[in-house]
Structures are given as structure tokens and as C-alpha cells.
Amino acid sequence: MKNNGSKSSAKKKLLPKCPTGIQGLDEITSGGLPRGRPTLVCGGAGCGKTLLAAEFLVRGAVQFDEPGVLMAFEETEKELTANVASLGFDLEGLVRRKKIVVDYVHIERSEVQESGEYDLEGLFVRLGHAIDSIGAKRVVLDTLEVLFASLPNEAILRSELRRLFRWLKEKGVTAVITAERGRESLTRHGLEEYVSDCVILLDHRVNDQIATRHLRVVKYRGALHGTNEFPFLIGNDGISVLPITSLSLNHKVSGERIATGIPRLDAMLGGKGFFRGSSILLTGTPGTGKTIVSANFAQAAARRGERVLFFSFEESPDQIIRNMHSIGLRLEPLVKKGLLRFHSARPSLYGLEMHLATMFKEIATFNPQVVIIDPITSLMDSGTNSENKGMITRLIDHLKGGQITSLFTSLTQGGHALQQSEAAMSSLMDSWLLLQDFEGNGERNRVLYVLKARGMAHSNQIREFLISDRGIDLVDAYIGPSGVLTGSARAAQGALEKAAVLAGQQEAARLKREVERKRAAIERQISGLRSDYEGESAELRRIAEQVGTSTLMLTTERTASGILRQADAKVVVHARSRAKNGKENP
Amino acid sequence: MKTKTVKPRAAAKPHRITKLWQLRLYVMDTTPKSQTALANLKQFCETHLKGIYRITVIDLLKQPQLAKGDQILAIPTVVRQLPKPVRTIIGNLSDIEHLLVGLDLRPAV
Numbered sequence A: 001m002k003n004n005g006s007k008s009s010a011k012k013k014l015l016p017k018c019p020t021g022i023q024g025l026d027e028i029t030s031g032g033l034p035r036g037r038p039t040l041v042c043g044g045a046g047c048g049k050t051l052l053a054a055e056f057l058v059r060g061a062v063q064f065d066e067p068g069v070l071m072a073f074e075e076t077e078k079e080l081t082a083n084v085a086s087l088g089f090d091l092e093g094l095v096r097r098k099k100i101v102v103d104y105v106h107i108e109r110s111e112v113q114e115s116g117e118y119d120l121e122g123l124f125v126r127l128g129h130a131i132d133s134i135g136a137k138r139v140v141l142d143t144l145e146v147l148f149a150s151l152p153n154e155a156i157l158r159s160e161l162r163r164l165f166r167w168l169k170e171k172g173v174t175a176v177i178t179a180e181r182g183r184e185s186l187t188r189h190g191l192e193e194y195v196s197d198c199v200i201l202l203d204h205r206v207n208d209q210i211a212t213r214h215l216r217v218v219k220y221r222g223a224l225h226g227t228n229e230f231p232f233l234i235g236n237d238g239i240s241v242l243p244i245t246s247l248s249l250n251h252k253v254s255g256e257r258i259a260t261g262i263p264r265l266d267a268m269l270g271g272k273g274f275f276r277g278s279s280i281l282l283t284g285t286p287g288t289g290k291t292i293v294s295a296n297f298a299q300a301a302a303r304r305g306e307r308v309l310f311f312s313f314e315e316s317p318d319q320i321i322r323n324m325h326s327i328g329l330r331l332e333p334l335v336k337k338g339l340l341r342f343h344s345a346r347p348s349l350y351g352l353e354m355h356l357a358t359m360f361k362e363i364a365t366f367n368p369q370v371v372i373i374d375p376i377t378s379l380m381d382s383g384t385n386s387e388n389k390g391m392i393t394r395l396i397d398h399l400k401g402g403q404i405t406s407l408f409t410s411l412t413q414g415g416h417a418l419q420q421s422e423a424a425m426s427s428l429m430d431s432w433l434l435l436q437d438f439e440g441n442g443e444r445n446r447v448l449y450v451l452k453a454r455g456m457a458h459s460n461q462i463r464e465f466l467i468s469d470r471g472i473d474l475v476d477a478y479i480g481p482s483g484v485l486t487g488s489a490r491a492a493q494g495a496l497e498k499a500a501v502l503a504g505q506q507e508a509a510r511l512k513r514e515v516e517r518k519r520a521a522i523e524r525q526i527s528g529l530r531s532d533y534e535g536e537s538a539e540l541r542r543i544a545e546q547v548g549t550s551t552l553m554l555t556t557e558r559t560a561s562g563i564l565r566q567a568d569a570k571v572v573v574h575a576r577s578r579a580k581n582g583k584e585n586p
Numbered sequence B: 001m002k003t004k005t006v007k008p009r010a011a012a013k014p015h016r017i018t019k020l021w022q023l024r025l026y027v028m029d030t031t032p033k034s035q036t037a038l039a040n041l042k043q044f045c046e047t048h049l050k051g052i053y054r055i056t057v058i059d060l061l062k063q064p065q066l067a068k069g070d071q072i073l074a075i076p077t078v079v080r081q082l083p084k085p086v087r088t089i090i091g092n093l094s095d096i097e098h099l100l101v102g103l104d105l106r107p108a109v
Helices: A002-011 A049-063 A077-085 A091-096 A121-134 A146-150 A154-171 A263-268 A290-303 A317-325 A332-336 A352-366 A376-380 A385-401 A487-565 A569-584 B002-018 B032-048 B096-102
Strands: A038-043 A068-072 A100-104 A112-114 A138-142 A174-180 A198-207 A210-220 A229-235 A238-241 A279-284 A308-312 A340-344 A370-374 A405-411 A431-440 A443-453 A463-468 A471-476 A478-480 A483-485 B021-027 B053-059 B077-082 B087-090
Touching: A038 A049, A038 A154, A049 A068, A049 A077, A049 A091, A049 A100, A049 A138, A049 A174, A049 A198, A049 A238, A068 A077, A068 A121, A077 A091, A077 A100, A091 A100, A100 A121, A112 B096, A121 A154, A146 A154, A154 A174, A210 A352, A229 A352, A263 A463, A263 A471, A279 A290, A279 A385, A290 A308, A290 A317, A290 A332, A290 A340, A290 A370, A290 A405, A290 A431, A290 A471, A308 A317, A308 A352, A317 A332, A317 A340, A332 A340, A340 A352, A352 A385, A370 A376, A376 A385, A376 A405, A385 A405, A431 A487, A443 A487, A478 A487, A483 A487, B021 B032, B032 B053, B032 B096, B087 B096
Parallel strands: A038 A174, A038 A198, A068 A100, A068 A138, A112 B087, A138 A174, A279 A405, A279 A431, A308 A340, A308 A370, A370 A405, B021 B053
Antiparallel strands: A198 A210, A210 A229, A229 A238, A431 A443, A443 A463, A463 A471, A478 A483, B021 B077, B077 B087
């Protein structure tokens, strides 16, 4: 698109453009309609031709100071004023301030009789007079083809129309001519033959009972333009075409983190929760607690004093409040305080475009910091894939532009590959939480894990997700060699582990006691041996003492007897040494 | 009986004729086309509505704002203001038959 833009700006000298002010249309046509030339807007009944034309005029008068003339062939001034008032256009006021002239041209075939030749100079006079009276730069003819029904002579009409378009070009006004879609040609009466500078085709298609409007620039002479079909909305502030290509990726980002309302989940997200202004996707199979997580998030935000807008496409506000009450979330005080607002609508109520328009309007009036859409998938049933992606891109773009944190829940049908079914959406999301069921042991248990969280450290672990009457709690799921265990299996595994630990402790105590006992036994042995030894050594000592005393007595006896017998000294010495020998060898 | 039936008919006819016909002819400038239309109208009125008609010629070149009032698109246009209802005939009035039908002077065939 950028490339096109630069090219068209080079051509601007050749082909000046007239901005319509209609959201998105100027992007598609890179600047607007061809200035000073007529543009044909064709389409079937009820696809918004008149509104597009009217908006072109009103925006011209209000935003670009280009007064305009609306020549209406189908609706009276009053009807037109009422119709465009629903888009917030004050046609009456603009007419009073001489910014716009509305001229209702009515001609009833039954009341008109032809007699001889004529021309449509009267129309020219009226148009010329209207243009000159306010210095109009823009002209809308809605719907010129009515003339084919009211004037019997087609030959005259055709030549006059040709003259009219030439005359409009000469006048230098930018004109929009609306026409009914024909069966085989663009318009029923072949008006495209006369208006060849720019042709815009509007379409209102019904897919699966839901209607969506589309706009396509069929032809734009002398300028590049987006050739695709673009969905467009008729909202409360006019038409907005949704060109995905014109969406920008330059939002301001915030480094601020906001808590999710579930402390354990915050811990999984680096301890602080999500980034403000990020988009969060919450997918899960039915009954996994998506709404509960959303409600928690909403409650946490509202308690911080932020405004929260909750779009519910499945439950009524009262039902959500009641259901959340059962898990200990009290939302009604927050609703009463004006911090939390619910908007419930059935997805099939109207088309995707209207949903988007309503959501934009709600967001604009409530000015929330957090938006919750529960669930986005039921909304997506009302459109085709590309439309959905376009819509969500647009929505996320809008929310991010306003730094609004958005939480989308998404229902995954059982049996689908979780990741695959959300492929279209997930690339647009900054964070993705997954809620899942685990079946086993005759029970179903919920688990939660963080699939992706752009720009923050996050836990890779599965947490079991418990819902009680006190709210949500996340517990560590048992992850071991036998897989992930949750619920009673996790509890059973826990008990098993506890028993094992207990048994181990008991075994250790027993061993300790055993060792103690052995030590005591050995010690007892040691002390026995020691007492034995002591006994024996005492005996030895006693024997030694005995020997000593007896030798001494012997010596003394011998000495005494020697003395008695008067033996000479030699004998005495001899006897003493013999006695010594005898003692050493017993 | 005869006189009775004749009388109302005789009375009705002059009553209808005496009603004033107000005709407006919208033209654009004094082009030959406009001149033809005016001449044709005058001739027609002299033939069919002698003495009870009044023609107002409006030149839209001078008074363009008047085009809106009578919903004028085609030029020339004759608008029968009176008698009611309003009738509109477009064209240069060269086709007398259609003009007679258009002005309710003869039922459509």
C-alpha cells in the first residue's frame, strides 16, 4: 500500500482527488474519489448506496468545507434527514447553514403525459440553481435510474443523461451517482456507460443466514486502487470500510504489568501478570473454566479501579453474575459502581460487521481499560475465515491503539487439534493461555498452562486448575515418570510418596537402633575382655609376688641354715646361683 | 321525462366549460423549442377551451427556483393548475391526441 501511495502522490498533479472522509474508503482509493468527475456507486437494494452518498456529502460539508447538493429521486427531504440522522448526521442543520441543499425530484409516470419532444433542461436548471445557490463542490444524484421508470421515452433520457454527466464535469463538481445493480451488467440501465471514471460496487451478501456488506472499487481510471472486496459497516457514525491492508502496526506499548486476579497465574507469568494493552487469548474445551478466568481478570481489574467492558456472547449479564457468585466472585457491586459493564448479544443477532460496529461504539462510550470478549469463537461463526481474521485484526488494532488490554476466550471443540483451530487468531495475540481437560480414573481435571507470552519470562509447567467456592486455585500437577497426574490420581500419588517416605524413615530408625545395639554389644564384649584381662594380670602379679617371696624366704632360710651350719662362703654362693636357675626354668 | 333528462345535461355542460382553466407553461429561454410549445398550446386552447383558459409562461432561465415547486424536470412542461387534479404534460405539445388525454379531455384509448 505504501508503494501505491507514493505512486498516486506522483500522479496527483494529473488526477486530483476528493477525500470522502469515509473511514477506510480513502485508504482504498488512495485519497478519495476523482475530483471534478462523476463516480458511480452501484449495488442492490439495501446495501448502503444512499448512505455512502449522503456521508460523502455531509463529510464534505463538515470536514472539507465543500458544500454539496443532494438530488434525491427516491426519498423526500424529510425521509432522508431522518435516515441519515441515525448515523449522527445533522442534515437539517447543514441545510439551514446553507452547506447542503436537498432537492427531492419526484415524477410520477401516471401523472405525466408525453406530447411531442422534450429535453431534461428542467433538471439541469434545478441542479444548476442548487449548485450555484451555495457554491457546491459536491453533487449526489440518488438514484438517477428512477427516471427510467418515470419517463417513457428512453432515447431522450439516454441522450440527456449523457449530456448531464458532461455538464457535471464542466461544472467541475465531484459527483456521486447511485444506481441499482443489474442482473448482468453493473447497473440495471447501463449507467456505467456514461460514468466511466470511477465505479464502486456495493454488495450485501448472505452467508449462513448472516448478511455482510462488501465494497469493491471496480474501476478507477487513472489511479491505482485496492481491487479487493472489503467488508464495510454501517455504524452509528457512518460507514467504515475495513481495509486490513491499511491497518498499521505502530501502537504505543506499555511496560506496565497488570495482575490477572489469580496470584499463582501471575507467578507463572514472571510474577507480574500480563502487559497492559496486550491481547490475550484463552482457549479451552467446553467447561474448562474460560469464563471463570475471564471473570477473575475482570474482577481484579475493576478492583484496581479500572473500567472493564465484558462482551458476552453466550450468557446474559445476570447469569454470569449468578454463576460467578457460586465461586466466590462478587461482580454485582462492581457493576453498580460502574466499573464493570456487561454487553450481551447473541452472535446470530446480526452480522459480523454490526457486532464490530456495536463493540466499537460500546468501547468508545464506556472507555474501558480492559475488554473481555467471551467467547470470540461464537462471534466468528457469523463470518467467513478471512472476514473473521479481518475483524479481529481490526478489533485488536483498535484496542491496542487505545492501550486497552483485551482478553479473548475461545472455545475449542473436542477432537480438534487445539493449536490448529486457532491458527488464524493466535498470531494476533500476545499471550495465549490454554485450559485443558485431563480424563482418567473416572474423573475430569482441569489444567492450565501458558502457551505463549510475548516479551516476558513465563513458566513452562502445567498447573492443575481447581475451582472451589472460594475461587480459583492453581496447584502443581504431579509430573513424573508416569506422566501428568491430576485430581485424585495426583492425591493418590502424593499418598504413595508419603508412605514411601515414612517407610524409609522407619527403616533408617531401625538400622540406627541396630547399630546402636551392636555397638553396645561390642562394648559389652570389650569390657568383659578387659575384666578378664584384669583378672589374669592380677593373678600373674600375685604369682610373681609369691615367687619373689618364696625365693627370699629360701635365701633367708639358707642363709639362716648356713649360718647355723657354718658353711663356707663358696657353698653359699653356689647354692644361690642354683636356686636362681631353678626359678627361671620351672 | 325527456325535458327533464335534457335539462341537467344542458346545465352540466355549460357549468363544466365555464370552469376556468389555469395552465402554466414552463420553458427555458426563448428558444425555438419553447416558441413551438407556446404556439401549440395556444392553438390547442383556442380550439378546445376557448374563452376559459389562462396561460402563464414561466422562463426557468429567469426564475430557476420555480422549477422545484411543480417538480419540473422536462422542458417544456405544461401544468394544469385548475381544474383539479393537477395534470402534467411534457413535450412540445405537437401530439394533440396525447395532450387531450393528458388534460382529461378525452379518455385514454
